[in-house]
Amino acid sequence: MEVRTRFAPSPTGYMHLGNLRSALYTFLFARHNGGKFILRIEDTDQARYVEGATDVIYRTLRDIGMDWDEGPDVGGGYGPYIQSERKDMYLPYAEQLVREGKAYYCFCTKEELDARREAAAARGETFKYDKHCLHMPKEEIARRIAAGEPYVIRQNVPESGEASFDDIIYGHIAVDCAELDDMILIKADGMPTYNFANVIDDHTMGITHVMRGNEYLASTPKYNLLYDAFGWEKPVYIHMTPIMRDAQHKLSKRDGDAYYEDFLAKGYLKEAIVNYVALLGWNPGDEREFFTMEELIRAFSVEGMSKSPAIFDVNKLTWMNAEYIRRLSPAEFTTHALPYYEKAGVAGMDHAVLSRILQPRTEVFTQIPDMVDFLAQLDETYSPELFTNKKSKTNPEVAKAVLSLVIPALSALPDWTEESIHGLLLGMAAEQGMKNGTLLWPVRIALAGKQVTPGGAIEIAVLLGRSEALRRIALGLAKLG
Numbered sequence: 001m002e003v004r005t006r007f008a009p010s011p012t013g014y015m016h017l018g019n020l021r022s023a024l025y026t027f028l029f030a031r032h033n034g035g036k037f038i039l040r041i042e043d044t045d046q047a048r049y050v051e052g053a054t055d056v057i058y059r060t061l062r063d064i065g066m067d068w069d070e071g072p073d074v075g076g077g078y079g080p081y082i083q084s085e086r087k088d089m090y091l092p093y094a095e096q097l098v099r100e101g102k103a104y105y106c107f108c109t110k111e112e113l114d115a116r117r118e119a120a121a122a123r124g125e126t127f128k129y130d131k132h133c134l135h136m137p138k139e140e141i142a143r144r145i146a147a148g149e150p151y152v153i154r155q156n157v158p159e160s161g162e163a164s165f166d167d168i169i170y171g172h173i174a175v176d177c178a179e180l181d182d183m184i185l186i187k188a189d190g191m192p193t194y195n196f197a198n199v200i201d202d203h204t205m206g207i208t209h210v211m212r213g214n215e216y217l218a219s220t221p222k223y224n225l226l227y228d229a230f231g232w233e234k235p236v237y238i239h240m241t242p243i244m245r246d247a248q249h250k251l252s253k254r255d256g257d258a259y260y261e262d263f264l265a266k267g268y269l270k271e272a273i274v275n276y277v278a279l280l281g282w283n284p285g286d287e288r289e290f291f292t293m294e295e296l297i298r299a300f301s302v303e304g305m306s307k308s309p310a311i312f313d314v315n316k317l318t319w320m321n322a323e324y325i326r327r328l329s330p331a332e333f334t335t336h337a338l339p340y341y342e343k344a345g346v347a348g349m350d351h352a353v354l355s356r357i358l359q360p361r362t363e364v365f366t367q368i369p370d371m372v373d374f375l376a377q378l379d380e381t382y383s384p385e386l387f388t389n390k391k392s393k394t395n396p397e398v399a400k401a402v403l404s405l406v407i408p409a410l411s412a413l414p415d416w417t418e419e420s421i422h423g424l425l426l427g428m429a430a431e432q433g434m435k436n437g438t439l440l441w442p443v444r445i446a447l448a449g450k451q452v453t454p455g456g457a458i459e460i461a462v463l464l465g466r467s468e469a470l471r472r473i474a475l476g477l478a479k480l481g
Contacts (some may be wrong), residue, residue: 003035003058004208008042011053013224017312018243018251019214021277025240026055026211027066028278028300032261038205039071040104041082043197044191060260064274067291070205072348077206083197090192093184093200093230094153094378102229103185106133106154128181129154154188155196155222159375162231163221168238168302170214175221182223195219199226214239238302244309245282258312267365269336272321280310290323320364330355333362340368345376349463353418357455373464374448378472382449384479389451392437400440400480405432406443416466422458446476 007023009015030037039061040052049262058073080086082237097103106129113129120127134156140276152270157163164174182352185196192200217239227234247366251258261274275291275361283306284291284299325333333355333464341354356366389397394402407426413420429439445459447469453460463468 001208002205003030003033005030005211006038006040006207010045011050012048013050013053014056014259014261017260017277020260021280023061023213024278028296029211031297032300036069040201041072042198043082043084043192049276064270066167087191090197090200092185097229101267102156102451103153104134104156105151107149107151108132121135131182150188152184152188154182155185157182163225165220165224165237167308170239170303180222191319197222202235203232207430209236209238211238213439214241216406241281242311244311264468268321269324272324276317276320281306318363325362333359336365337368337383340365344369344372353459353462357459361454371454374450379449380475386445386451387442389441392441394438394441396480402439402442403446403477411470418458418462446473
């Protein structure tokens with residue numbers, strides 16, 4: 001049997017990390033087992049449809065490297081792959097169930113249902129539809145439909161017995177049919193409900209393994225009753241535990257938590273995001289933490305999926321992102337960092353030096369503008385007290401002497417390169433009998449106007465260029481009187 005999995009998102013906005021994980025696990029399971037990964041867009045809830053959201057889904061999956069074998073834009077033998085384009089196929093299936101007594105027409109109005117719901121609440125009971133329309137005569141049904149009266153089609157859930165299923169993660173789950181409601185299959189507008197369309201689509205697309213969030217555990221017994229009603233083979237169910245913001249709260253789109261593109265905008269690498277998300281609810285069975293997509297495909301198995309909720313820890317993601325940044329080549333780092341160089345106004349400076357001083361210090365790329373702000377614009381209001389440093393044995397008096405020596409020497413330097421500046425300043429320290437730090441500290445303070453910087457005096461001088469470096473050192477000397 002060929003494994004066929006599907007990712008079936010609703011186009012309601014950006015890709016949430018919970019949806020991303022569902023897609024990732026579904027993709028990895030299919031690829032690991034040599035199967036097919038199908039993309040289906042579930043857009044039957046038009047009230048929640050967001051223009052452009054389908055393109056976001058395509059863009060996100062492709063950006064990560066999760067190409068689908070069948071889907072709306074690539075075709076396949078089981079299309080259409082957009083639910084709204086399949087809408088004409090659902091009603092015949094519902095009508096088949098009606099003919100077989102496994103579903104029925106319901107003409108109850110919203111007002112009638114609300115009144116019964118309120119009455120149930122007054123009695124301290126949970127409302128469940130009472131099969132009011134189940135035994136309506138065929139003649140009356142035909143008359144009311146012909147008159148254009150609105151109706152829905154409801155599933156006729158048995159009043160006794162058990163609905164059950166086996167889940168790879170949660171094991172055997174059984175529910176008393178008496179506790180189940182007669183869910184709506186076809187809405188008054190003729191569109192199928194999410195639950196009904198899911199079953200029809202999964203069967204007609206040959207889906208063998210259904211991987212989804214555990215919020216669907218409660219609905220699955222009703223799904224299986226539909227499979228039984230049609231006499232269809234049931235898929236294998238794999239329900240995933242939730243991703244939690246903390247011990248009490250799930251990640252929530254409503255609360256603005258964790259959209260994939262938001263993290264990209266915050267300066268995270270897509271490889272780090274995918275790697276971290278893969279580990280939210282799955283363990284490879286060893287100590288490995290870093291995976292390429294190909295390594296994830298080889299390692300992934302449902303046996304490694306957790307039965308406990310995963311806690312999303314942004315600090316752990318940031319740590320992992322920093323590790324990914326360290327592993328970039330200088331050229332790769334520069335490619336990612338360039339938009340932030342441009343924002344900071346340092347894009348015209350030496351990229352090799354920038355990558356050398358910034359790459360070891362960068363956890364997320366959005367940190368770069370703040371780290372290099374002094375390069376683009378010196379805060380000339382800095383205090384002369386910054387020149388004092390006990391470790392380097394410098395104070396304003398020592399700093400004044402150092403800068404007085406450095407200015408003419410740097411001005412006469414033939415080549416403004418890192419090597420020549422390094423040789424000059426360290427040679428000068430040796431000639432003066434100073435420690436390197438005693439000479440370099442005042443130069444760095446004058447160049448940067450701050451005590452903590454990425455890179456030292458020599459790298460900063462190279463980045464600034466001769467003219468600006470000498471201007472700043474002269475300003476520092478003037479501050480020292």
